Structures are given as C-alpha cells and as structure tokens.
Amino acid sequence: MPEITDADALCAGYLSDVTALMQSILVEERDVLDRAASRVADQVAADRLVHVYGPGGHSNLAAQEIFFRAGGLMHVSAILDEGTLLSNGALRSMAVERTPGYGKIVIDDERLGEGDLLILTNAYGINAALIDAALAARQRGAFLIGFSSHGHANQSASSHPARHPSKQNLHDIVDIAVDTKVPIGDALVSVEGVAENIAAVSTFANAFALNCLVIRTVAKLAERGVEPPIWRSGNAPGGDEANGKFLARFRDRVRWL
Numbered sequence: 001m002p003e004i005t006d007a008d009a010l011c012a013g014y015l016s017d018v019t020a021l022m023q024s025i026l027v028e029e030r031d032v033l034d035r036a037a038s039r040v041a042d043q044v045a046a047d048r049l050v051h052v053y054g055p056g057g058h059s060n061l062a063a064q065e066i067f068f069r070a071g072g073l074m075h076v077s078a079i080l081d082e083g084t085l086l087s088n089g090a091l092r093s094m095a096v097e098r099t100p101g102y103g104k105i106v107i108d109d110e111r112l113g114e115g116d117l118l119i120l121t122n123a124y125g126i127n128a129a130l131i132d133a134a135l136a137a138r139q140r141g142a143f144l145i146g147f148s149s150h151g152h153a154n155q156s157a158s159s160h161p162a163r164h165p166s167k168q169n170l171h172d173i174v175d176i177a178v179d180t181k182v183p184i185g186d187a188l189v190s191v192e193g194v195a196e197n198i199a200a201v202s203t204f205a206n207a208f209a210l211n212c213l214v215i216r217t218v219a220k221l222a223e224r225g226v227e228p229p230i231w232r233s234g235n236a237p238g239g240d241e242a243n244g245k246f247l248a249r250f251r252d253r254v255r256w257l
Contacts, residue, residue, distance in 0.1 A: 010189055014199050017188045021181055021201055022208045029178050029209065036145045036176045037216035043117045044075045044221060044228050049253060051112060051142075053079035054121040054206075055103055055129040057086050057093045062121035062147065062206035066214055068257065070233035073214060074246055077254040081106045084129065096129065098162050103132030107140065110255075114141035121146075121210065123182050123202035124162070125153035125171055131164035134173045146174035147209055149182035149202075156184075178213075180205040 043050050050073065054063035060080070067078035082088055083096040083106070096102055106129075112118055118137045122130045125148030137144055153169035156162075171177035182205050187197035221228050229249070232242040251257055 010191065014189050018201055018204050021205055024181055025179075025205065025209050026212065028181075029212075032176060032178050033209070033212050033216055036178060036213055037220055039117060039143060039145065039176065040073075040213065040217040041220040041224070041226075044073060044217065045224060045226050048075070048115065048117070049077045050075050050117050050119065051077050051079060051110065052119040052121065053081075053106070053133060055081070055084050055106070055133055056097045056122050056124075056127055057084060057090060058200075058203060059122045059130075059206070060085055061203055062210060063119075065207045066210050068231060070231055070236070071214075072231050073217065074229040074231055074250055078256055079106060079110055080256045097127045098129070100128045100165055101132060103129035103134075104136040107133050107136040112137050112140050112142045116140075116142040117145070118142045119145045119147065119210075119213075120170060120174065121206055122148050122170060123152070123180070123186065123206065124149060124156065125169050126156050126160065126164070127162045128164040130170055131166065131168050131173065134170055135166075135168075138173065144174035145176045145178070145213075146170045147178045147180055147206060149205075150177070150179040152182050152184055178209055180209050 040050055052063045052066060054060045063078040066072050067076050083102060084093045086093050120130060120134055125146070134144060148170045150171045153171060158167045171179070182202045185197060186200040186202050188201050189199040190197050218228060229246045232239045234240055234243065
C-alpha cells in the first residue's frame with residue numbers, strides 16, 4: 001500500500017469540498033434550474049439559438065463548456081469575444097472585464113433582441129463587462145439567465161475595483177438567477193506554511209450547474225416528444241458523420257461555429 005501523505009489528505013479534502021458544493025447546487029438550485037430549463041427547452045423546440053456569454057478570464061470556460069461540446073445542445077451559441085480571453089494576456093483580460101461599456105459593445109455587436117435568450121456566466125457576478133452585457137441585453141429585450149455566486153457578489157465591497165459603476169450584481173438583473181455558491185476567494189485548500197489558499201472551485205461549479213441545465217432541458221424536450229440535435233464527440237466512432245447531418249442547419253446561424 002502506498003503511504004498516505006499530507007498532499008493525499010489535502011487532495012481528498014479538496015474532492016470532498018468540491019463534491020459538497022456541487023451537491024448543494026444539485027439540491028438547493030433544483031427549482032431554479034428547472035425553471036431555466038423550461039425556457040431553454042422552449043427556445044430549442046422553436047428552433048431558436050441559446051446564446052451564452054462568460055465575460056471574465058476563466059468565466060469564458062463556462063461558456064465553452066456547453067458550446068460545441070460532446071453531449072451538448074447544437075442550439076447553444078457561445079459568444080467568444082476576444083477581449084476577455086486569457087489567450088490575449090491575463091492582465092489585459094482582467095482590465096477589459098473591468099472596463100465600463102465593454103459588455104454593451106459585445107451585446108450590441110451580437111444583435112440580440114426580442115425573443116432571444118442569453119445565459120450569462122461569471123464566477124463572482126460583479127464585473128463591469130458582465131453587468132453592462134446584462135443591462136444591454138435586457139434593454140434589447142432578451143430573456144436573461146444568470147449563473148454566478150450570489151454570496152460572493154453580496155459580500156464583495158461596493159468599492160471593489162471590478163464592480164460596475166452602478167454597483168449592481170448579476171443575480172439582481174437577470175430573469176432567472178442560478179447560484180453557483182462559489183465562496184469568496186474561490187480557492188479552497190489551505191496548506192500549512194503557505195499564506196494563500198490553493199485549488200479553485202468555480203470552474204467545477206459553473207460546469208456542473210450548466211450541465212445540469214442541459215440535462216434538464218433535454219429531459220423536458222424528450223417529454224414533449226422533441227429530440228434535439230446533440231453534438232457527438234468527433235473522436236468517437238461515427239462522430240463526424242453524426243454531426244455532419246446538422247452542420248448545414250447551424251453553420252450560418254452560430255457565429256463561432
């Protein structure tokens with residue numbers, strides 16, 4: 001038997017904490033996710049796109065999690081704006097997500113309007129680009145579903161440099177707000193002799209909550225007798241052929257396809 005080290009115990013504790021957080025989302029956000037899934041199912045049944053935007057360095061990963069993803073809905077259209085992507089520079093990304101007015105530019109460029117549905121994902125729910133995106137989309141008539149940590153937003157000082165000038169939180173703006181329950185600071189693991197915590201949880205929380213939304217949506221569509229087009233992994237047997245049946249239907253509609 002291999003010797004159990006302090007690092008093993010820390011990893012086991014991390015797994016326990018991550019699992020507990022996802023369990024709390026599963027139980028406490030059940031009704032909210034169910035309502036959100038009903039709206040997404042309506043869009044898919046009507047053959048309308050479901051837009052998703054994660055303005056923020058690692059919050060972009062949440063939008064990518066359900067876009068062009070094995071087992072994901074083909075109707076999902078991610079807004080992959082270059083401004084906050086870490087690939088353009090991490091410090092630049094943070095500066096852009098804190099820039100008032102930027103999110104409005106992105107939404108206006110996407111031309112969302114009445115009848116559109118936009119999912120906004122952000123770990124902390126306060127940054128200026130995120131809030132501007134929400135306000136602009138709402139003004140244009142889109143229905144908004146937000147994924148963010150309500151506790152993190154509520155506990156963040158109104159003077160925090162990332163905040164929108166209005167000091168608003170995402171969960172106070174959107175039509176349906178899913179709480180991902182990410183704690184202040186995000187990182188969960190404390191190591192003796194190290195000042196800062198390590199091992200973030202927000203990516204797990206966002207991915208789990210969003211995939212629960214997809215699961216509930218597909219289940220509702222199946223109940224209605226609707227079989228939605230779903231991506232198969234291109235690395236799975238027959239993946240390219242299965243996906244190819246639908247590409248013509250979405251290629252000109254999904255901007256980043």
